[in-house]
Amino acid sequence: MDKNDLRNKLVLIATRLFAERGLNGVSIRELSKAAGVSISMISYHFGGKEGLYSSVLQEQFSDFDYIEEINKADTEELAKIEAYIRWIIVRYRNKPYLLRFYTSELTNPTQFFSLIVQPAIEKIIQILAQIIEEGIAKNKFRKDLNPVDTVLAMAGMVNYYFLSTLATQELINHSPERDEVLIRHYMDIFTKGILS
Amino acid sequence: MDKNDLRNKLVLIATRLFAERGLNGVSIRELSKAAGVSISMISYHFGGKEGLYSSVLQEQFSDFDYIEEINKADTEELAKIEAYIRWIIVRYRNKPYLLRFYTSELTNPTQFFSLIVQPAIEKIIQILAQIIEEGIAKNKFRKDLNPVDTVLAMAGMVNYYFLSTLATQELINHSPERDEVLIRHYMDIFTKGILS
DNA sequence: AAAGACAGAACGAACGTTCGATATTTTGAC
DNA sequence: GTCAAAATATCGAACGTTCGTTCTGTCTTT
Numbered sequence: 001m002d003k004n005d006l007r008n009k010l011v012l013i014a015t016r017l018f019a020e021r022g023l024n025g026v027s028i029r030e031l032s033k034a035a036g037v038s039i040s041m042i043s044y045h046f047g048g049k050e051g052l053y054s055s056v057l058q059e060q061f062s063d064f065d066y067i068e069e070i071n072k073a074d075t076e077e078l079a080k081i082e083a084y085i086r087w088i089i090v091r092y093r094n095k096p097y098l099l100r101f102y103t104s105e106l107t108n109p110t111q112f113f114s115l116i117v118q119p120a121i122e123k124i125i126q127i128l129a130q131i132i133e134e135g136i137a138k139n140k141f142r143k144d145l146n147p148v149d150t151v152l153a154m155a156g157m158v159n160y161y162f163l164s165t166l167a168t169q170e171l172i173n174h175s176p177e178r179d180e181v182l183i184r185h186y187m188d189i190f191t192k193g194i195l196s
Numbered sequence: 197m198d199k200n201d202l203r204n205k206l207v208l209i210a211t212r213l214f215a216e217r218g219l220n221g222v223s224i225r226e227l228s229k230a231a232g233v234s235i236s237m238i239s240y241h242f243g244g245k246e247g248l249y250s251s252v253l254q255e256q257f258s259d260f261d262y263i264e265e266i267n268k269a270d271t272e273e274l275a276k277i278e279a280y281i282r283w284i285i286v287r288y289r290n291k292p293y294l295l296r297f298y299t300s301e302l303t304n305p306t307q308f309f310s311l312i313v314q315p316a317i318e319k320i321i322q323i324l325a326q327i328i329e330e331g332i333a334k335n336k337f338r339k340d341l342n343p344v345d346t347v348l349a350m351a352g353m354v355n356y357y358f359l360s361t362l363a364t365q366e367l368i369n370h371s372p373e374r375d376e377v378l379i380r381h382y383m384d385i386f387t388k389g390i391l392s
Numbered sequence: 393a394a395a396g397a398c399a400g401a402a403c404g405a406a407c408g409t410t411c412g413a414t415a416t417t418t419t420g421a422c
Numbered sequence: 423g424t425c426a427a428a429a430t431a432t433c434g435a436a437c438g439t440t441c442g443t444t445c446t447g448t449c450t451t452t
Binding site for chain 2: 406410411
């Protein structure tokens with residue numbers, strides 16, 4: 001087997017297990033058994049259990065480039081915002097365990113947050129706030145809006161939908177059709193709130 | 197020492213430690229050392245480590261009665277909504293580790309969710325949706341609103357503020373003054389979005 | 393033949409629980 | 423109220439299990 005095959009396989013399996021039960025909730029024996037390899041392979045390829053966990057985290061927070069592309073597109077502000085909302089939904093669909101990793105269990109979590117999560121979130125907030133500012137400058141949006149707070153309000157509406165679904169484990173049905181209804185609904189509420 | 201003194205002390209200490217590093221990230225030796233008692237006390241009083249963890253969870257999700265009082269108050273719909281937002285903020289201020297427990301690590305997490313978290317969230321959503329419905333019936337709010345989705349949008353704006361703060365560990369400054377600004381801001385956006 | 397990938401056994405450390413002994417509190421008869 | 427006895431609370435050691443890592447040897451690839 002190619003070296004990278006096993007690495008990718010371990011990251012894939014570890015992502016699901018770590019997300020379900022956390023770093024300390026999964027043993028390397030279970031991980032290696034699920035991957036069909038020896039337990040020594042985790043130390044060999046990742047330098048230890050935390051090394052594998054770090055690889056999982058890196059992979060989970062490595063898809064923030066798309067948000068920059070949204071911003072570069074030559075569309076109006078509200079279209080960019082809708083594109084951002086759709087991106088969040090796709091993100092949670094592809095990485096349903098993402099929220100768990102916001103409360104990381106690394107020996108040095110500060111490092112993980114300051115190196116990976118914080119820059120990513122700051123970048124998103126900055127880009128979206130800039131979109132709001134442009135809308136204000138063009139007199140499309142209300143002049144008295146605080147761009148950052150407005151971004152947090154908007155991001156909250158979308159993220160919370162998935163957070164509450166995770167927390168209640170089936171309280172709200174997930175489906176593409178329902179996603180579409182929610183996008184329309186959120187855009188509707190949000191648009192009425194910020195348009196001048 | 198009184199029996200309940202030690203029980204309460206252990207729950208208090210365990211809440212902070214479990215929230216910081218999760219069920220499997222804290223040993224009963226560390227817990228009992230922090231409480232200044234023997235390790236056997238945890239099994240004696242709580243029937244084991246998971247018993248203590250369950251007690252922590254129960255205590256963290258046992259403050260949902262206030263939301264019913266808000267609903268009973270003889271005030272108009274928007275005032276009730278603002279009271280709800282303030283309640284969330286106080287809740288997170290008093291229980292800053294609350295979000296961690298949404299991804300529980302119990303051996304049988306389904307039981308925890310179905311018994312504690314889900315009923316609590318469903319109750320809140322139901323009460324708030326009822327408030328929205330009343331506003332619609334009185335022609336205060338837009339007729340085309342879906343009450344439940346509207347509640348999720350509103351709850352998301354507030355909850356996400358704290359979620360993002362937790363995730364970024366200092367990205368956004370917390371203070372009563374800033375809370376007040378946010379309450380005004382969120383109420384403003386939300387009000388404009390739902391008023392008829 | 394050299395280098396890399398992998399397996400499996402072995403290691404010490406840490407884990408949660410249990411158990412017998414001891415200290416403290418509560419109970420009840422006088 | 424006193425005091426012995428019962429019940430409860432606490433301790434600390436010991437137990438068996440599981441943990442992550444390491445090491446030696448073997449197989450595969452270059």
